[in-house]
Amino acid sequence: MHVHVLQHVPFEGLGSIEAWLSQRGARVTYTRFFEPARLPPLTDIDFVIILGGPMSVNDEQQLPWLRAEKHFVAQAIASDKAVLGICLGAQLIAGALGARVYPGPEKEIGWFPVLAEPAVSGAFDFPESTEVFHWHGETFDLPSGALHLASSAACRNQAFQIGARVIGLQFHLETTPQSAEALISHCADELLPSQRYIQSALALRAVPAASYAAINVLMTNILAYLVGDVS
Numbered sequence: 001m002h003v004h005v006l007q008h009v010p011f012e013g014l015g016s017i018e019a020w021l022s023q024r025g026a027r028v029t030y031t032r033f034f035e036p037a038r039l040p041p042l043t044d045i046d047f048v049i050i051l052g053g054p055m056s057v058n059d060e061q062q063l064p065w066l067r068a069e070k071h072f073v074a075q076a077i078a079s080d081k082a083v084l085g086i087c088l089g090a091q092l093i094a095g096a097l098g099a100r101v102y103p104g105p106e107k108e109i110g111w112f113p114v115l116a117e118p119a120v121s122g123a124f125d126f127p128e129s130t131e132v133f134h135w136h137g138e139t140f141d142l143p144s145g146a147l148h149l150a151s152s153a154a155c156r157n158q159a160f161q162i163g164a165r166v167i168g169l170q171f172h173l174e175t176t177p178q179s180a181e182a183l184i185s186h187c188a189d190e191l192l193p194s195q196r197y198i199q200s201a202l203a204l205r206a207v208p209a210a211s212y213a214a215i216n217v218l219m220t221n222i223l224a225y226l227v228g229d230v231s
Contacts, residue, residue: 001026008053011182015174016216047082050089057095070096082226083166090168097143104139108154110199133175154197173219
């Protein structure tokens with residue numbers, strides 16, 4: 001399996017996904033947009049993973065590579081590749097398919113529950129309620145034809161699915177204690193205590209390892225679903 005990763009900043013990587021890919025013997029390649037970057041042909045790629053980042057999908061004037069990235073994502077979906085978008089990655093899927101991406105009513109940073117929408121035949125089955133790790137300020141409208149999978153009190157569109165092989169997640173299931181610490185270290189200026197859906201660095205660092213393990217299992221289930229491995 002050839003997996004191509006779109007990475008936007010050095011401090012937001014694959015997290016727990018890396019171990020899953022290693023266990024499967026996947027060939028993993030990258031386009032790192034913080035370095036001189038080139039997008040590859042899609043011909044031999046099986047799975048595209050689009051990671052997060054602090055920029056907006058609307059920053060095309062400052063970051064012109066966003067146009068090429070959105071075109072690549074749209075082509076991957078049209079070519080029936082498995083595609084997973086995480087946070088900014090979900091927003092890029094939405095934007096690539098013509099949906100609006102815009103500032104959310106509230107920033108959501110920390111551990112808050114997401115609630116599953118009523119089950120839909122042929123869609124990934126989220127748990128009824130799961131506490132997950134968030135770090136986002138923007139949201140999006142659902143792309144045309146998307147199935148709404150999950151929501152939270154702060155943000156309605158938390159997860160969606162297109163067909164059987166594309167899932168966008170506004171939240172982070174790949175987060176490990178190490179990757180959470182990297183976000184805290186690089187984006188501490190966003191931890192504003194006056195906002196109700198933003199937790200402090202102290203609270204974030206107090207989260208037990210079991211919470212990360214639980215979301216990493218859910219991430220594994222989604223990855224297996226997207227590649228057709230439901231055993």
